[in-house]
Amino acid sequence: MLASWPNPNVIKVGRRYYCYADPPDYPGPHADGWMARQIFEATSTDGVHWKVLGYVRPDSDTPACQVPEAVVPKRDGKRWVYVFYACQIGGSPYNWRYDRIRYMRRPAD
Numbered sequence: 001m002l003a004s005w006p007n008p009n010v011i012k013v014g015r016r017y018y019c020y021a022d023p024p025d026y027p028g029p030h031a032d033g034w035m036a037r038q039i040f041e042a043t044s045t046d047g048v049h050w051k052v053l054g055y056v057r058p059d060s061d062t063p064a065c066q067v068p069e070a071v072v073p074k075r076d077g078k079r080w081v082y083v084f085y086a087c088q089i090g091g092s093p094y095n096w097r098y099d100r101i102r103y104m105r106r107p108a109d
Contacts, residue, residue: 002042002050010047011070013081013108017044020068020083026055034064034096039085056083056104063090065102072108079108 002008005021012018019042026038039056058065067086072079084103089095 001048002052005040005042007067009068009070009083011072011081013072013079015045016109017047018042018070018081019044019050020070022066022068022085026058034088034094035090037064037066039065039068039083059087059102062087062100062102063094064088064096066098080105081108 002019002021004023004025006023008019008021010017010019021040022037023040024036026036038058041053041056042050043053044050065085065087068083069085070081070083072081082103082105084101086098087100087102089097089099
């Protein structure tokens with residue numbers, strides 16, 4: 001079970017499930033409020049028991065990365081995990097609105 005796991009997105013790659021979310025626990029510098037919301041990854045073989053892999057390092061120019069959406073397309077003969085996510089504007093006073101969407105990718109297992 002994944003507690004405090006908002007905005008989850010689950011994909012299946014082979015026999016393994018991957019879940020991405022944006023829980024408010026990121027321990028980085030100045031990570032309070034919205035900035036504590038970053039992309040987290042977990043994996044499971046049955047969809048019930050999960051192993052939390054940890055946070056994906058946030059973008060250096062973005063105070064908060066949220067609302068992950070993952071897909072597994074085939075490209076150049078290989079399968080890739082793409083995770084798309086929204087980035088908040090930030091600043092002072094803090095602007096929680098999103099102003100861009102980015103992605104990260106890695107080879108699928």
